[in-house]
Amino acid sequence: MSAESIEKAGPLAGIRIIEFAGLGPAPHAATLLADMGADIVCVQRAGLIPQDENAHDQIKRGRRVVEANLKDPADIEKVLELVERADVVIEGFRPGVTERLGLGPDVCLERNPRLVYGRMTGWGQEGPLASAAGHDINYISLTGVLHAIGRKGERPVPPLNMVGDFGGGSMFLIFGILSALVERQTSGKGQVVDAAMVDGALALSHMMWSFRGKGLWSDERGVNLLDTGAPFYDTYETSDGKYMAVGSIEPQFYALLLKGLELESADLPQQMDVSSWPKLKEIFTEMFLSKTRDEWAAIFHGTDACVSPVLTFAEAPDNEHIAARGSLVELDGVTQHAPAPRFSRTQPGTPSVPAREATDIDTLWR
Numbered sequence: 001m002s003a004e005s006i007e008k009a010g011p012l013a014g015i016r017i018i019e020f021a022g023l024g025p026a027p028h029a030a031t032l033l034a035d036m037g038a039d040i041v042c043v044q045r046a047g048l049i050p051q052d053e054n055a056h057d058q059i060k061r062g063r064r065v066v067e068a069n070l071k072d073p074a075d076i077e078k079v080l081e082l083v084e085r086a087d088v089v090i091e092g093f094r095p096g097v098t099e100r101l102g103l104g105p106d107v108c109l110e111r112n113p114r115l116v117y118g119r120m121t122g123w124g125q126e127g128p129l130a131s132a133a134g135h136d137i138n139y140i141s142l143t144g145v146l147h148a149i150g151r152k153g154e155r156p157v158p159p160l161n162m163v164g165d166f167g168g169g170s171m172f173l174i175f176g177i178l179s180a181l182v183e184r185q186t187s188g189k190g191q192v193v194d195a196a197m198v199d200g201a202l203a204l205s206h207m208m209w210s211f212r213g214k215g216l217w218s219d220e221r222g223v224n225l226l227d228t229g230a231p232f233y234d235t236y237e238t239s240d241g242k243y244m245a246v247g248s249i250e251p252q253f254y255a256l257l258l259k260g261l262e263l264e265s266a267d268l269p270q271q272m273d274v275s276s277w278p279k280l281k282e283i284f285t286e287m288f289l290s291k292t293r294d295e296w297a298a299i300f301h302g303t304d305a306c307v308s309p310v311l312t313f314a315e316a317p318d319n320e321h322i323a324a325r326g327s328l329v330e331l332d333g334v335t336q337h338a339p340a341p342r343f344s345r346t347q348p349g350t351p352s353v354p355a356r357e358a359t360d361i362d363t364l365w366r
Contacts (some may be wrong), residue, residue, distance in 0.1 A: 010037025010339070010348035012205030015181070016365060017088040018043060018079070019063065020103075024161075025169030025197070026092025026120040027059045032174060034062030035339035037349050038088075041364060042355075043068050043079055049358060057150070057338045060354040066361040070101050083108045084113065085365040088177055088366075092120040095130050103190045114188040116180040120173045136164035139197040145205050152222030152229065168200025199348050223274075225249075231280040232257060233269065235310060242293035243310035246284070256305035260296075261287045 008014075012033060019030040021044035024042075034040045040063030051064060066082075068075040077199035080103070083089065089108055091098050098104045104118040118356070122139045123129040137158045140146045150157040176193035184190060202209075211217035223229040232248040254271050258264070261284070269276030270285065288296065293309050300307040311319060317328050317335055329338045332353040337349040 003254075005294040008037045008039055008083070008349070009346070010035070011343055011346040012335065013037035013039075015039065016086045016089065017041070017090060018082055018086045019106045020089070020091040020093070020098070021048070022092035023122075024092065025165045025173065028166055029120065029170035029173045029177075030090055031059055031061060031117070031351075032170065033088075035351055037054070037346070037348055038232055040064070041066055041082065041086075041359075043070075043082075045069065049355060057354055058334065059332065061336075062351040063355070064359045064364070065355040065357075066364065067358045068361060069170075070103070073102075079103060080108070080111050082361065082364060083337065084112050086112065086115060087181065088116045088118060090118045090120065090173070095119075095121065109190055110194075113189055114184060116177055116193060117185065117190065118173050118177045118180075118193045118195065120169060120195050122169075125194045136161035136169075136197070137350060139164040139168070141202050143198055143201045143205065145201050145209075147219070148205075148208060148224075149222060149297045150221045150279070152220070156221065156266055163204060164197045164201055165168070167204050168202075169195065172200035173339070202295075203240050229274075229277060231277050231284050234281070234284075235284055236288035238288055238291060238293040238296060240292040244288055244293060244296050245308050245310050247306040253306045255302055256303050257307060258299075260299050260303065260305055260307065274304075293298070331361065 015033075015038040017030065017033060017038050017040045017076065019027065020040045020211070021027070021042050027042075030040050030042070042060070042063050042065045044065060044067060044151075045135055046067040046069070048067075052287055066080055070076060083103075091103075101104075105119075108117055109115055119125060121130070122134040137146065140159075141156075141161050146156045146158065148156075149159055173195035174191065176195050180191050180193055188339060208217055209258070217224055221227060226233055228234045230249075232246055232254055235243045235245050237243055244256065248254045251271065258268070269280055271280075280365065291299075296307070297309040305314055317321055322328060327340070328335050329350065330336075331351060
């Protein structure tokens, strides 16, 4: 499918978004909005579109690309003409960069007062660290989140880059953009959305802050309910070197865990006796080592024990539930997520593959 023939379906069909090319959470946000039907136009420097027909960067799917020299006043003017016809701008530069280019929010909102101007940064548009470099691991390290992830007596473990970049970053940028679009229906006015990963990560950790406020969360890692401290919320190695995930928190689910493990509750310490958690973990560890992962998966399949096999990325597409829902699709020979969430009336279409050629900026949205 060419860049000119992208068909759009979904609840955001008709929404026009300009994305300034960047890395990480800003393009991820644009991808998810494109999945929902928004018409995304990515503005980037010339020569950056992959010429290899096998190039398939998932984070660039579902949008057209225009090339512009953002140091050339003539090209800046062409971009501003697009801004006049857009609903949203997404940029992920450090604070002040788009202002210096002549594409900052004041200029853009003057050209289009209804524009929602989404800004994605790690530290936010203001504060002592606003202009500092960083990555996901740095943004979540200052929030307490990174410190909380890991096993007792061991170092904090980075949760890939899902909490800062994508959970606290792109998802909250999307949340802000959609909120501003809803508000615009009443006021008729656009506004700037300052989405910072530190803010989003703190919002995602609300449960831990709540537990802490009640005196139910310790800053010691690996001793709490959800951080591998509890024996009924952890992973266990199986006889074949693979793993099972156990999340049997509620009493009725915990009872089913014990049933599947062929253990009698009368012979064990009480589930919520924190002092006995190390002993319970030893017992569960020994039991899970007695069978293979798939044997345990068969035992717990169809029960409410909240016990499941830990699959690799390679194995996930073949899982019966993921396959039945079509949660993964193959585009351009690459397995990737299907558009989500799902809608009863305005279901999104199949995403288009990344653009192989640029679209003429002068022809867009005329």
